[in-house]
Amino acid sequence: MDCPVCHKKNIESYVHNCPECETDLLQFSIFDMAAEDYLAMTKRSSILEGKVVELEQKRKRDRNNYVGKIYRNLFFLSLLGLIYFLFFKKPPQPEIVPDQATIENLKKQHETQTAQLKKDLEDAKNQIEGIKAQTNVKSIQYVIQKDDILWQLGELFYNNRLAAYQIAKDNDIPEEKFRLLPVGDTITLNFRCHE
Numbered sequence: 001m002d003c004p005v006c007h008k009k010n011i012e013s014y015v016h017n018c019p020e021c022e023t024d025l026l027q028f029s030i031f032d033m034a035a036e037d038y039l040a041m042t043k044r045s046s047i048l049e050g051k052v053v054e055l056e057q058k059r060k061r062d063r064n065n066y067v068g069k070i071y072r073n074l075f076f077l078s079l080l081g082l083i084y085f086l087f088f089k090k091p092p093q094p095e096i097v098p099d100q101a102t103i104e105n106l107k108k109q110h111e112t113q114t115a116q117l118k119k120d121l122e123d124a125k126n127q128i129e130g131i132k133a134q135t136n137v138k139s140i141q142y143v144i145q146k147d148d149i150l151w152q153l154g155e156l157f158y159n160n161r162l163a164a165y166q167i168a169k170d171n172d173i174p175e176e177k178f179r180l181l182p183v184g185d186t187i188t189l190n191f192r193c194h195e
């Protein structure tokens with residue numbers, strides 16, 4: 001090493017004191033080692049600080065990303081809410097409270113409606129009876145001739161063979177007598193028509 005005081009060059013490392021100025025070289029070499037250590041430590045600490053800064057920046061980036069994501073999601077959620085509100089929301093339904101008073105009320109309402117329906121039905125019946133009463137039945141008497149058959153009489157008077165059944169009903173004629181009508185008997189033929 002060189003003497004730091006008198007700058008004498010190339011002194012051997014085992015020499016403790018400068019041959020020129022008697023300076024304690026050992027103390028200086030210890031000081032140099034300490035300085036080197038200090039430099040190394042400073043360097044390590046700078047590296048660590050750099051890492052801390054890097055981590056801090058990464059944390060900030062992550063936080064910003066996270067906040068951005070939350071805002072985006074909130075935006076889409078409110079958009080969905082708006083769409084739902086505008087297009088799908090139905091007016092609020094009144095809440096049904098099943099208390100005794102309401103039940104009584106509903107019962108009363110039901111009874112009233114039933115009574116009204118019964119009354120309407122009665123009115124309709126009366127109307128039908130009225131129409132029936134207005135129906136005019138005109139009758140003629142007919143004396144049964146030889147070879148008369150009830151179906152032929154239906155055809156003759158009503159243009160309908162099946163009218164035989166109505167004639168039979170009006171005159172109490174059993175079906176087995178349709179071909180064996182008592183000659184000379186009088187039967188009633190009813191013609192129903194509206195006035």
Ligand SMILES: [Zn+2]
Nearest residue numbers: 003006018021
């Ligand atoms: Zn010296």
